[in-house]
Every structure is written in C-alpha cells, then in structure tokens.
Amino acid sequence: MIKVTVMYPYTEGARFDHAYYRDRHMPMVKSRLGSACAYYTVEKGVAGRAPGSPPAFVAMGAFICESAEAYEAAIQQHRPEILADIANYTDIAPVLQLSEVVVERSDR
C-alpha cells in the first residue's frame, strides 16, 4: 500500500481556501482516481513545534492507494484537470511525495 502526500508549505500572505479543498478539490481527485485510491485524508496546519508558531504546511492531503502503478495509471489522463483546479483554492505550489505505508493505523 502506498500513500501520495500533497503538502502546501506555509507561506506568509498566501491564500488557501480550506473549504474548497475539502469539499471540491479532494473529492474530485478521488473520483478521478476511482478504485485505484482506497481513501484520502485531509488536515489543516495549526502550529509548528512551538504553540502559536506557523506550521510547516498550511494543509496536507494524502491518497492511500493500492500501488504506485495503479495511482499513476489512474491519474495520468486527469493530471491537467487536477493541476488546473489548484488555482481555485491556493497560490501555493504543493510539495508531493510518494511513500510506502508502513503502519496504516496502529489500532487495526
């Protein structure tokens, strides 16, 4: 199982519409990925190590998928639509990484 994590670095004065990201963008990407993606997660950055300090990332989204191959095959033809939607909620360029899921959740 793999995870594709999309991270939006905190940037002073940058724009990020958390409601659009949660209600429109992430469900759209999930629908394009179809069965290649089991589920996704969304979080909103609150603080860094020190309370009140800015978080490293203002938002993070992750897609938990069966395999990197399944993810790539599913997203390929939808990439232009997905990338074009980013401007609707932010002007931050996201950092993306592919990870291997080592512990999906420790209580299962």
Place this chain on the structure above:
Amino acid sequence: MIKVTVMYPYTEGARFDHAYYRDRHMPMVKSRLGSACAYYTVEKGVAGRAPGSPPAFVAMGAFICESAEAYEAAIQQHRPEILADIANYTDIAPVLQLSEVVVERSDR
C-alpha cells in the same frame, strides 16, 4: 481531533533505521501518550514528484489524538525520554507540526 505529524527531511548521507522507528520508537511514544492518542501512522518516503527523485521526507509518523491539550498533557513528562530515543534511529532533526484533522478518512 488533531494530528501531530513528525517529518524527517531527506538528507543526503543521513541515517534512518526504519525498523527501529516502526518496532521500537513509535510503539514507545504511543504507550507514553496512553489514551490521549487514538492511534498512529507510519510511512517511509520513496520518491518525490518525479519517479526516482528523493522524497521531501525520508519518514513520517503521525499521532492522531483527541485534542492538543490531551496530547500536551500526556507527552510533557515523557519528552526527555522520547527525544533521547531519536538518536537510536536517526541523525536527522525532525520537523513537527500540529494539525486539525479535517477528513480522518474519506470512506468512513
């Protein structure tokens, strides 16, 4: 619900023992957090946006907790022990952030 994400930036030549992190460090932290932490997740960085490029983070761990207050109260007295254990698996200084869980998992 909040998430405390601990991210280890990819560093050329750095050391990271994924087995120790999975089998020793993360279960130890969870046991110290007790009921303040519902569960944790662990992932291993594979690649950045381009296949074969280094990931932003060589590993990430996250603790999903009831509240920031519960997490802080639980971890406070164990912080020296937890910080001292880091040298046992890596020489990378982790980046930590507190997030609000917006979508815990989209299929629930």
